[in-house]
Amino acid sequence: MGYNGRMVRKAVAALAFIVIAGAVGAYADTDLQVEAGFAGQVMDEAVTPVRVRVEHQGQLLEGRLVLSQTVETPWHGVFTETLSQPVRLGQRASQNWTLLFPLHATVYPLQVRLENESGEVVARQELDLRDVSHTGPFVIALSETGFPGALPSGETVFSVSAQDIPSHAAAFASIQRLYMGRFDPNTLKPNQQQALLHWVMLGGELVLLTGANWYVQQAPWLAPWLPLEPEAVQAVTLQGVVAPVLTGKVRGEVAWQMEGFPILLERTVGRGRIWLATIDPLAVEAPAELWKALQGGVPLEGEINFEDAAREAFLQQVLPYPGRTLIAALLGVFVGIAGLLTWWTVRRPLTWPALAGWPAVAGVALWLILQPHHARPLTMSEYGLDLALPDGTVYEQTWLGMFALRKEPLALSFSAQTAVSQRLPTDRGQHLFDLEYRLDPGVDVVFLAQPQQLRQLVLAAEGGAAPLIWTWEGDLDLRVQSPLKLERAWLLHRGIVYDLGALSPDKAKEYRLNQLPRLELSKQLPKAIAQLWAWALEQPPHATVLGAWHQEPGSYANLDPGQTYRLIVAEVGL
Amino acid sequence: MKRLVAVDSLFFSWSQSFLFLSGLVLVAVLPGSLPIRAAATTPSMAAFFPYFTSVLLCIYATNFGQVHGDPQRLWRLQYSKRLGPYLISLVLRVSLLLALTLPLWVVFFELFHLRWTAWLSLVYLWLQAQVWGGFGLWLSLTPYADITQFKIKYVLLIAYFGLTLFTPPFNPFFTLQVLLDPNSEIGASAVHLLLGLTGALGCMALTGFAAVRQWRKVDAL
Numbered sequence: 183m184g185y186n187g188r189m190v191r192k193a194v195a196a197l198a199f200i201v202i203a204g205a206v207g208a209y210a211d212t213d214l215q216v217e218a219g220f221a222g223q224v225m226d227e228a229v230t231p232v233r234v235r236v237e238h239q240g241q242l243l244e245g246r247l248v249l250s251q252t253v254e255t256p257w258h259g260v261f262t263e264t265l266s267q268p269v270r271l272g273q274r275a276s277q278n279w280t281l282l283f284p285l286h287a288t289v290y291p292l293q294v295r296l297e298n299e300s301g302e303v304v305a306r307q308e309l310d311l312r313d314v315s316h317t318g319p320f321v322i323a324l325s326e327t328g329f330p331g332a333l334p335s336g337e338t339v340f341s342v343s344a345q346d347i348p349s350h351a352a353a354f355a356s357i358q359r360l361y362m363g364r365f366d367p368n369t370l371k372p373n374q375q376q377a378l379l380h381w382v383m384l385g386g387e388l389v390l391l392t393g394a395n396w397y398v399q400q401a402p403w404l405a406p407w408l409p410l411e412p413e414a415v416q417a418v419t420l421q422g423v424v425a426p427v428l429t430g431k432v433r434g435e436v437a438w439q440m441e442g443f444p445i446l447l448e449r450t451v452g453r454g455r456i457w458l459a460t461i462d463p464l465a466v467e468a469p470a471e472l473w474k475a476l477q478g479g480v481p482l483e484g485e486i487n488f489e490d491a492a493r494e495a496f497l498q499q500v501l502p503y504p505g506r507t508l509i510a511a512l513l514g515v516f517v518g519i520a521g522l523l524t525w526w527t528v529r530r531p532l533t534w535p536a537l538a539g540w541p542a543v544a545g546v547a548l549w550l551i552l553q554p555h556h557a558r559p560l561t562m563s564e565y566g567l568d569l570a571l572p573d574g575t576v577y578e579q580t581w582l583g584m585f586a587l588r589k590e591p592l593a594l595s596f597s598a599q600t601a602v603s604q605r606l607p608t609d610r611g612q613h614l615f616d617l618e619y620r621l622d623p624g625v626d627v628v629f630l631a632q633p634q635q636l637r638q639l640v641l642a643a644e645g646g647a648a649p650l651i652w653t654w655e656g657d658l659d660l661r662v663q664s665p666l667k668l669e670r671a672w673l674l675h676r677g678i679v680y681d682l683g684a685l686s687p688d689k690a691k692e693y694r695l696n697q698l699p700r701l702e703l704s705k706q707l708p709k710a711i712a713q714l715w716a717w718a719l720e721q722p723p724h725a726t727v728l729g730a731w732h733q734e735p736g737s738y739a740n741l742d743p744g745q746t747y748r749l750i751v752a753e754v755g756l
Numbered sequence: 757m758k759r760l761v762a763v764d765s766l767f768f769s770w771s772q773s774f775l776f777l778s779g780l781v782l783v784a785v786l787p788g789s790l791p792i793r794a795a796a797t798t799p800s801m802a803a804f805f806p807y808f809t810s811v812l813l814c815i816y817a818t819n820f821g822q823v824h825g826d827p828q829r830l831w832r833l834q835y836s837k838r839l840g841p842y843l844i845s846l847v848l849r850v851s852l853l854l855a856l857t858l859p860l861w862v863v864f865f866e867l868f869h870l871r872w873t874a875w876l877s878l879v880y881l882w883l884q885a886q887v888w889g890g891f892g893l894w895l896s897l898t899p900y901a902d903i904t905q906f907k908i909k910y911v912l913l914i915a916y917f918g919l920t921l922f923t924p925p926f927n928p929f930f931t932l933q934v935l936l937d938p939n940s941e942i943g944a945s946a947v948h949l950l951l952g953l954t955g956a957l958g959c960m961a962l963t964g965f966a967a968v969r970q971w972r973k974v975d976a977l
Contacts, residue, residue: 506783506786506788509782509783509786509863510779510783513776513779513780513782513783513860516775516779516859517772517775517776517779520771520772520775520856521772541855544855544856544858544859
């Protein structure tokens with residue numbers, strides 16, 4: 183028995199060793215390679231492509247790839263932004279992912295970890311972003327023959343390869359301009375091509391440097407958008423130098439020409455533009471005027487410049503002060519009472535005890551002056567630029583705190599693809615311009631985002647977060663990020679009002695317009711609602727207007743000025 | 757007694773006029789509810805209130821001192837020739853003058869979102885007022901004619917506010933600016949502030965001493 187017992191113990195030990203070794207070996211050789219941004223550079227507060235390569239030598243691994251960044255902000259405190267991707271890796275397999283991660287401040291590192299099914303970390307990597315942080319939007323370049331890092335225009339250019347081009351327009355948010363040199367656009371995958379065009383339509387700028395490069399640049403998917411219908415590349419003598427020049431029928435604006443030849447053309451596409459240089463200014467020594475012309479151009483409609491918009495919003499704020507009349511009246515009362523007290527005091531032999539009344543008078547005056555009604559509270563608002571990702575989530579790209587006077591309208595410009603959300607934070611403190619503000623969750627700000635693309639109007643509000651109504655191109659894709667339930671939502675599209683019914687909070691919903699019931703403007707409608715529809719109908723015919731009510735159920739029909747209501751109107755669509 | 761009531765009445769009516777005038781200035785410098793864009797380009801008159809009030813306070817405090825040293829020795833009669841209560845009375849009345857305007861200062865501090873150091877400016881103004889109160893007392897006890905006293909008073913006041921501009925630590929406007937400006941660096945100006953406060957204390961002691969000496973001289977007559 184003793185012999186058998188030893189055998190059994192050895193067998194168990196050997197088995198345990200095999201199991202443990204197997205378990206360790208299963209994940210021991212899992213390697214993570216992570217790269218973020220463009221040419222290794224990232225930008226603060228931008229949806230950033232993060233390329234992850236996993237090389238797995240062990241057994242089958244099922245779990246998830248988690249990207250996270252822990253950030254601390256004055257208003258939100260410490261929070262962690264997380265994005266996870268399910269993974270399934272076979273034995274000795276490797277796979278690449280490009281995840282679009284909403285990066286916050288680059289002073290905080292990006293954590294990447296691979297977890298198995300039970301949540302154990304198999305591999306991890308921390309990306310220190312401080313040294314690769316880029317200020318301002320990117321200018322990137324695609325070229326097979328290399329591209330200079332700095333252009334005569336003063337732009338710093340990051341060369342990228344075809345696989346670095348994002349496959350969703352949201353990831354282009356940090357890119358201002360893309361130069362295309364000697365590069366075949368057909369090597370881009372269809373979803374990359376679509377994303378690139380989408381980005382241009384949203385406000386991006388594509389610059390094609392043609393000339394002799396045109397032989398490789400021809401692409402059917404790009405041709406209809408170019409400012410030139412090319413015919414041939416001709417050798418032309420310009421300022422004594424023979425240069426290959428692309429000639430053809432001009433479809434856009436001539437931004438700059440030389441000796442009668444259009445050299446730089448531009449065409450507005452959506453809210454962005456495509457430039458085409460008929461010469462390759464990198465191959466031919468181009469005059470400085472060409473680079474200068476590249477920095478100009480027709481101002482783009484609805485160009486997103488959030489900093490300008492934020493500054494504009496701030497400058498429109500009204501700092502409320504108690505009125506002069508009020509202070510003067512209170513002062514008059516104070517002096518009057520002081521006079522009466524004096525009159526009484528001088529008739530008493532004991533002066534000093536009577537003076538006890540003076541602090542009382544001062545106290546009453548102070549109490550009157552500093553009443554909250556007179557010292558109107560300043561409200562802080564937050565505005566976020568939100569971007570949608572393919573999985574339906576909406577990310578806030580940036581935010582801003584500011585002070586606003588109640589019911590003070592603001593006029594800001596945003597593009598159609600921008601959702602402007604407004605929230606009331608619950609904390610208080612001193613921030614912008616070191617002014618002290620008081621937060622009153624019962625007060626909201628009338629907000630008008632203008633001119634055409636998006637309108638959000640809050641007539642009045644109760645406390646809590648404002649609902650976020652967000653739409654995307656094509657069919658209506660609606661997501662309400664709010665604890666509030668919106669009643670009687672409606673959509674005005676091409677002159678027809680559709681009934682969307684109640685919108686549940688925190689749920690995304692897709693609508694097919696032709697399947698939605700239509701609403702008619704009838705006399706039975708409450709006056710206020712009819713007026714709002716009338717307002718909506720006054721909007722340009724191509725505009726799409728979305729409206730919804732938030733109120734206690736059942737009482738929306740009679741709007742009482744004494745009650746609090748919330749109306750969100752968002753105008754969307756190209 | 758009738759004269760005493762008359763003097764008391766004078767104090768209170770002066771206090772009221774001081775309150776009224778400084779209140780008027782506060783109302784004048786109050787900012788309007790303008791958009792920040794417009795407010796940024798509209799010059800702020802806020803600084804005028806403390807400057808004006810400090811000048812006015814010095815004038816009124818001097819007057820108080822002068823009334824205290826009334827040639828008819830009313831106040832000395834009231835306090836039975838005891839110096840202590842006599843001076844305390846002056847200090848308290850000058851303090852009351854400033855205390856009356858306390859609501860105005862609170863409104864000023866609140867509306868312009870000033871930091872806690874702003875309250876130190878009141879301490880500084882109190883010291884200033886006491887210096888000038890002592891000076892007024894000394895002046896009234898001198899044998900100069902009323903018109904000469906008037907001239908001396910205003911020449912000295914103008915010289916004080918004007919000439920000290922060349923010696924910033926001793927200039928009340930400079931000290932007030934350091935204490936009231938939310939962007940001023942208190943740490944960097946600490947030596948200047950200390951000099952200013954010490955100067956004010958020194959002047960207070962000097963004028964008090966001069967007044968007491970003069971008192972004894974007059975009393976000996």
